[in-house]
Amino acid sequence: MKPFVHRVLFAAFASLIGAFFALPMLWLVFAPFDESPSLSAAVPRPPTLSNFGDLFDNPQVLRSLGNSLLLVGGVVGLVLIVGAPAAYVLSRIRFPGRNLFLYMLLLLSSVITGAAAIVPLYLLIFGLNLIDSFSGVTLALAGGMLPASIFILKDFTDSIPRSYEESARVFGASTFQALRDVVFPVVRPGLAVIAVWTAVQVWGNFLVPFILLRTPDKSPAAVLMYSFYTEGGQPNLRLISAFSLLYTVPILVLYIFVNRRYGFRFHGGIKR
Amino acid sequence: MPGVEIASITKEFAGGVTALDALDLSIEDGEFFALLGPSGCGKTTLLRTIAGLEPATSGSLHIGERDVTGLPPGERNVAMVFQDYALYPHMTVRENIAYPLKIKKVARQQRNEEAEGAGGSLSLDALMDRRPGQLSGGQQQRVALARAIACRPDVFLFDEPLSNLDARLRLEARGFLKQLQHDLATTAVYVTHDQSEALALADRMAVMELGEIRQVGTPAALFHRPANLFVAGFIGSTPMNLITGVVGASGVAFAGGVLPVAETSAPHGADVVYGIRPEYVGLAGPGETLAGSVKVTENLGAQFLVTVELGEAQIRATVPEGEEPQIGDRVGVTPDARRALLYDAAEGTLLA
Incomplete structure (x- = not known):
């Protein structure tokens, strides 16, 4: 009998933990379709789409999603274009202090983040005259993502044997051809991982665009959500819940697309 | 088919390590040439220098009549088979074999035909659409060979291509490789640390130590008359007996x-x-006249390796199976005087 009791207790405990994490999700599913949502998750009676109707009456909603996509595209592009070659060089070329450089980069970038970095970041972007511009936000976000991206991509590149490129070179491939034909395809799943991770981080970043952008029309979705209040100054849960659901869709789509297209797997070397 | 002419090639790595020290070597046209030596002796560096993956610090390198010393790897017309085969995991077997031809801008149709031909000659027909990850080690090795054959090089460079195979497959692949090279009659340079592999495969071979060539010759010459103690100790699956003594009237006198x-x-x-x-x-x-007690007997299959203690020295002898003595037996030892070699104790060089 004892194992049975154990299993029941374990199942009960696991369900409790599961419920703890599932409830907010449940709210996200129910509240957007509720005429008057509260902070507790309840099945809406009757379900309605009027919240979405109100949401789309606000012209800023679609614009903010567009702004977010623009930022994501810019930052992902910049991180891949700068990070991939940097990781390749750090993986393939030995120079004195290489590891120290890598670890300092990672350490400093993970210690000084968020609120601690925002004042110097603001001053820097202000000095560059890029306040209230997408390029300023893109640079700031990409700068924050690059160290960890480079570190992860370097690890991916390290696991590609040098002999791949060397054999291509012996066959007459130029450095560029070897990169294009051999290194890039093998490291592509790594790039996909970094792209999705960066996209998710940028999509959810509130602080940097909130501080560096001023014009409301330039607000990305994460910042716009902050502005949904009723006339009485209360959070407008109808709009917030509907917008939250909308806000998660692009990330889900991205995940499914990348997983289908590239798969979060890695060729690495060949088992033998 | 051209040979390879190496003239006083030196390779120094940053940090002052001399991997190759003013090395001269002439590899004949169509020859299967083995570079043998312990790890760190510079044999792989020499191979990579021939390939052009490592630029030589000084010296010159000719393939046939062409001076290739300063040429990049792709313009030397050599094909290299790497120890890990370096097959591209994202390409099929066909694409892997055809890749060198793609680089040479051969039309798709023709390069696929060539790939089929090279693959077929190594019985890879059924595997052409697989990826390297779905192949066994032996199949991967044949794909790597097919890729090297497909680019019709002047010289094949093999960097320990059999070392990732298990023992039985290695023997099979060894015979196969030798026959293949014989049929193609293409000059081949083969790096290995396994002396039996070098002896079995090579037309001629060089034994290297610390960036220098210690002896060049046919496998038979190196086996029967090693030029120095290093080669003597390195070649032979059972190590040569080396006993220090003094030349006297009737032979070499030693403690036993x-x-x-x-x-x-x-x-x-x-x-x-x-x-x-x-x-x-x-x-x-x-x-x-020479007698001692048996210390160890080792079963080698059809033979036994018997170690006999002669005073302070030990001497090993091989005897046919069934004739091996028991440990502790007193036996007489009869070295074949005509096969004995004398080396200068100080220099380690063979005395005539």
Whole structure:
């Protein structure tokens, strides 16, 4: 009998933990379709789409999603274009202090983040005259993502044997051809991982665009959500819940697309 | 088909390590040439220098009539088979074999045909659409060979291509490789640390140590008359007996007796190392002039390797199975005087 009791207790405990994490999700599913949502998750009676109707009456909603996509595209592009070659060089070329450089980069970038970095970041972007511009936000976000991206991509590149490129070179491939034909395809799943991770981080970043952008029309979705209040100054849960659901869709789509297209797997070397 | 001419090639790595020290070597046209040596002796560096993956610090390198010293790897017309085969995991077998032709801008149709041909000659027909990850080690090795063959090089460069195979497959692949090279009649340079592989495959071979070539010759020459103690100790699947002694009237005297010598120019009283392979040492009854007790017997299959203690020295002999003595037995030792080699004790070089 004892194992049975154990299993029941374990199942009960696991369900409790599961419920703890599932409830907010449940709210996200129910509240957007509720005429008057509260902070507790309840099945809406009757379900309605009027919240979405109100949401789309606000012209800023679609614009903010567009702004977010623009930022994501810019930052992902910049991180891949700068990070991939940097990781390749750090993986393939030995120079004195290489590891120290890598670890300092990672350490400093993970210690000084968020609120601690925002004042110097603001001053820097202000000095560059890029306040209230997408390029300023893109640079700031990409700068924050690059160290960890480079570190992860370097690890991916390290696991590609040098002999791949060397054999291509012996066959007459130029450095560029070897990169294009051999290194890039093998490291592509790594790039996909970094792209999705960066996209998710940028999509959810509130602080940097909130501080560096001023014009409301330039607000990305994460910042716009902050502005949904009723006339009485209360959070407008109808709009917030509907917008939250909308806000998660692009990330889900991205995940499914990348997983289908590239798969979060890695060729690495060949088992033998 | 051209050979390879290496003239005083030196390779120094940053940090002052000299991997190749003013090395001269001439590899004949169509020859299967093995570079043999322990790890770190510079054999792989030499191969990579021939390939152009490592630029030589000084010296010159010719393939046939062409001076390739300063040419990038792709313009040397060599094909290299790497130890890990370096097959591209994202390409099918066909694409892998055709890749060198793609680089040479051969039309798709033609390069696929060539790939099929090269793959077919190595019985890879059924595997052309697989990816390397779905192949066994032996199949991967054949794909790597097919890729090298498909680009029709002047010289094949093999960097320990058999070392990732298990023992039985390695023997099979060895015979196959030798036949393949013979059929293609293409010059091949083969790097290995396995002396039996070098002896079995090579037309000629070089033994390297610390960036220098210690001896060049046919496998038979290196086996029977190693030019120095390093080569003597390195070649042979059972290590050569090397016993220090002094040249006397009747042979080489050492602590355990006198070892017979056929004839020698070595002066009396010279300090020498007496070398004889266990295969040329016989065992007899305890009445012989050289006798001692058996310390160890090792089963080699059809033969036994017997270690006999002679005073402070030990001598190993091989005997046919069924004739091996018991440990502790007293036996006589009869080295074949005609097979004995004398080395200068100080220099380690072979005395005539």
